[in-house]
Amino acid sequence: MSDSRAAQVYGGESLLFLTDEQLRQGIEAMFFAYRGFTADPDRILADMSYGRAHHRAIHFINRAPGTTVNNLLAILGVTKQSLNRVLRTLIADSLVESRVGKLDKRERHLHLTEAGRALEAQLSDAQRARMRAAYKEAGPEAVAGFKQVLEAMMDADMRRAYVKLRDGTP
Amino acid sequence: MSDSRAAQVYGGESLLFLTDEQLRQGIEAMFFAYRGFTADPDRILADMSYGRAHHRAIHFINRAPGTTVNNLLAILGVTKQSLNRVLRTLIADSLVESRVGKLDKRERHLHLTEAGRALEAQLSDAQRARMRAAYKEAGPEAVAGFKQVLEAMMDADMRRAYVKLRDGTP
DNA sequence: CTTGGAATGTCAACAAGGCTGACGTAAACT
DNA sequence: AGTTTACGTCAGCCTTGTTGACATTCCAAG
Numbered sequence: 001m002s003d004s005r006a007a008q009v010y011g012g013e014s015l016l017f018l019t020d021e022q023l024r025q026g027i028e029a030m031f032f033a034y035r036g037f038t039a040d041p042d043r044i045l046a047d048m049s050y051g052r053a054h055h056r057a058i059h060f061i062n063r064a065p066g067t068t069v070n071n072l073l074a075i076l077g078v079t080k081q082s083l084n085r086v087l088r089t090l091i092a093d094s095l096v097e098s099r100v101g102k103l104d105k106r107e108r109h110l111h112l113t114e115a116g117r118a119l120e121a122q123l124s125d126a127q128r129a130r131m132r133a134a135y136k137e138a139g140p141e142a143v144a145g146f147k148q149v150l151e152a153m154m155d156a157d158m159r160r161a162y163v164k165l166r167d168g169t170p
Numbered sequence: 171m172s173d174s175r176a177a178q179v180y181g182g183e184s185l186l187f188l189t190d191e192q193l194r195q196g197i198e199a200m201f202f203a204y205r206g207f208t209a210d211p212d213r214i215l216a217d218m219s220y221g222r223a224h225h226r227a228i229h230f231i232n233r234a235p236g237t238t239v240n241n242l243l244a245i246l247g248v249t250k251q252s253l254n255r256v257l258r259t260l261i262a263d264s265l266v267e268s269r270v271g272k273l274d275k276r277e278r279h280l281h282l283t284e285a286g287r288a289l290e291a292q293l294s295d296a297q298r299a300r301m302r303a304a305y306k307e308a309g310p311e312a313v314a315g316f317k318q319v320l321e322a323m324m325d326a327d328m329r330r331a332y333v334k335l336r337d338g339t340p
Numbered sequence: 341c342t343t344g345g346a347a348t349g350t351c352a353a354c355a356a357g358g359c360t361g362a363c364g365t366a367a368a369c370t
Numbered sequence: 371a372g373t374t375t376a377c378g379t380c381a382g383c384c385t386t387g388t389t390g391a392c393a394t395t396c397c398a399a400g
Contacts, residue, residue: 016310017314024298025317025336029316029320030320031226032320032329032332033321036323051385052385056201069348077205078386079388079389080350081349081351082387085387088350104396106349106395107395108349131193131196133322134322137318138319141315142316143315143319145311145318146196146320147195151199152304152308153203158206161202162198166198221357223356223357250377251360251378252359254377255356256357271376274375275367276367276368276376277367
């Protein structure tokens with residue numbers, strides 16, 4: 001099981017890309033690339049007293065303004081207590097606004113303030129710059145493959161959330 | 171800067187894949203996919219009292235048996251205090267062995283024990299299974315693109331480390 | 341209408357795993 | 371002999387995850 005060669009030919013197509021060696025390369029690529037992926041925003045956030053969790057919250061509030069805490073919870077995949085701590089500081093610092101729901105007063109609808117949008121843009125710009133350079137270096141076909149593999153790697157729930165965000169939320 | 175259309179044509183090739191929207195998709199794909207990427211080993215480790223940090227150490231010790239602490243530090247990108255805490259528990263639990271260097275007695279060479287290799291295989295199998303499914307679903311060309319983009323996303327240092335591991339350490 | 345349960349969000353306390361800083365020891369280098 | 375390198379460790383801090391307890395609000399069954 002641990003050293004499946006997978007060097008057979010199946011349906012006329014070589015399966016050499018499924019060797020353990022190829023898979024290991026992908027695993028290590030994910031590890032190193034994710035570090036790069038988060039490095040630039042992390043540097044910016046380190047100066048303020050924020051962390052990656054704040055970035056994630058800001059990102060998704062910006063993506064879906066008015067989203068509820070529960071909604072955000074599902075997307076971020078953390079406990080509400082964990083998210084709450086982050087939100088509390090963001091609200092205290094006037095980057096995020098929490099509005100009591102009109103229909104259901106239990107819900108809180110989250111919005112970025114002007115300052116919040118400014119920080120979001122700063123973080124986003126930094127992360128996109130690296131992404132853009134990588135895309136440019138690899139080319140459009142590589143990018144298509146990149147997205148396909150990542151999507152196939154997600155848990156089913158997350159995949160639904162991703163696709164929903166990607167295709168707009170009708 | 172924040173909403174560059176990038177919809178021009180450059181060198182005869184469309185640059186539509188470099189729009190902010192495309193970049194944002196890639197960013198979110200990385201976020202969700204990384205969660206899936208770590209989910210299976212995390213579940214296994216949760217039962218023991220280990221975490222992701224232990225997994226990383228075990229992975230790279232297995233990849234480069236006899237590596238030194240300093241070496242591992244550079245690859246993992248953490249402080250020695252942080253790594254040491256992890257290594258201490260792994261050594262105490264007889265999953266890792268630390269041997270004093272023969273040429274340079276200041277160095278400690280790290281090896282997995284039999285038990286260490288068993289755990290590594292268990293974690294590795296779980297992670298590879300997901301990777302294999304994703305590769306299979308996306309196909310060989312997508313996988314090639316996936317790796318290209320990830321490699322281009324890494325910091326230069328990490329890219330060197332990655333390539334060195336990938337091509338064997340001569 | 342009331343009451344009990346479900347949903348939503350907040351507060352408190354704890355653990356993992358990053359970090360810095362300081363220090364000690366042994367070996368290697370100059 | 372003195373300096374540098376490799377490693378280990380102690381102490382303390384921060385972020386970010388966790389569980390447990392609790393308040394508020396909604397809704398539906400009696």
